[in-house]
Amino acid sequence: MPDPKPPRKDWPLYEVFVRPRTGLEHRHVGSLHAADATQALEHARDLYTRRMEGVSIWVVASTAIRALDPDDADAFFDAAKDKVYRHPTFYEIPEEVKNL
């Protein structure tokens, strides 16, 4: 049997998202190593849903995620600092309206 590619030394990393019983959206719960996505799902089941935490699981190869470089954070977020008017805090809330 030919060996097309040499075996990997380490399994690639996957990020795991679980939708909790009580929630609507999947939340990032952690990461794990697996040989492929199928196995990553099983590992996620074994690692992150042992205590009935979830009703659905997503796994994503960590390499598929593009994250912001922390050095760029100022350029991304500073511009929003002096724009308080973007918060809806300038409205008078009528007395009758509760629970807003």
Next chain:
Amino acid sequence: MSDTSDQLLPRYLLRLGDTSLVLSQRLSAWVGHAPALEEDLGLANITLDLLGQARLLLSYAGVSSSQSEDDLAYGRSASQFFNVTLAEQPNGDFAHTIARQYLLDAWRLSTYSLLTASNDNRLAEIAEKTLTEVRYHIRYSRNWLIRLGDGTNESHLRMQTALNNLWCFTNELLTVDATDQACVQAGFGADVEAVAVSWNQEVEQTLAQATLTRPETTPFSWYGKQGVHSEHLGHMLAQMQSVAQAHPGAQW
């Protein structure tokens, strides 16, 4: 086998329960030693499922003789255990553990599927609960068998070697004996011939996918289910039972 009818159900329950218990004890030895942290937890989860099944089955088996699950687990010698011989085989390398697990999972899947229709309600309930767990177990062991069989030269070789070494224990899973027959006649046991049909289907399909060769079946059969075991069970029980026997009745 000369079980009277009221001993028949407990004996049958011990065959199932001891198989789960012994396999659980074997698998537990991987905890802390598995090839990857993720597999460590995967195997530990299966270990705990098996232990849970064993507790249900042994508790039920002990009802008629007023023995607790602990009495049965810790108070019997090897010849009083009725697990199938495959379950007690040593872990070996990861491929051996996977081969043992897969061949037993396929057997447990067909057996418990049939047992959900048992005329013994309690056994049918236990089978129902067990079946959902076994479906996951076989997914795990089947995927690994295929992954290793259809993997590198080295993994293929190890997987095939493991199958070759353990194949002689599969005869017992698929061979009817007098107790099996009596249990089917009584309406609570699984028909071993029907089990054999679905077991063969499952295994054929998976081996083909894993590019593994089905080893030759030899006529010789083990009879762990009648209490006649390989050399390995006694050693394993000595370890499993040592604390309970050094401190009888201890609580914690």
